[in-house]
Amino acid sequence: MSKKFTLGTDRASALSMLPERAIRKVQLGSDLVCLARVGEKVFAFQHLCPHQSASLxxxxxxxxxxxxxxxHHYRFDLHTGDLRSGGNCPDLKVFSAELTDEGINILI
Structure with a gap:
């Protein structure tokens, strides 16, 4: 069962919490995840690399x-979690994230 989390109180506060192309680690319930923003797109993904557990x-x-x-500079698609470059490694776990007028909505 998915849990919904909202960060920020409106679009402006959410944008100020997550600078362009910065990666922030946040605790959402029992899950520690990374958030990143590119323009108006927000991405949520597991905080440890599935290769050797480096902090993303x-x-x-x-x-x-x-x-x-x-x-090791492995690259993962932020939309799908697919491994784009690197050796033998599982894909990255990604979560649904959306910037709205109420803030950033994330489904874990």
Whole structure:
């Protein structure tokens, strides 16, 4: 069963909490997840790289809407979690996230 979380109180507060292409780690219930924003698109994904558990909060967001792991530079699609570059590694777990007039809605 999914749980819905809302961060911020409106669109402006949500945008100010999540600067462009920054990665923030947040605790949502019992789950620790990373959030990133590209323009008006918000992405939520597992906080540890599925390769060797490096913190993706220390990673980077590239121009292809991928998160790049800081340890071995594996790249994951922020929309699907698919591994785009790297060795033998499971895909990244991603969660539904949306910027609304009420803030950022995330389904875990």
């Amino acid at each position: 909060a220390d990673g980077k967001i590239n121009g292809f809407e991928e998160v790049i792991c800081p340890l």
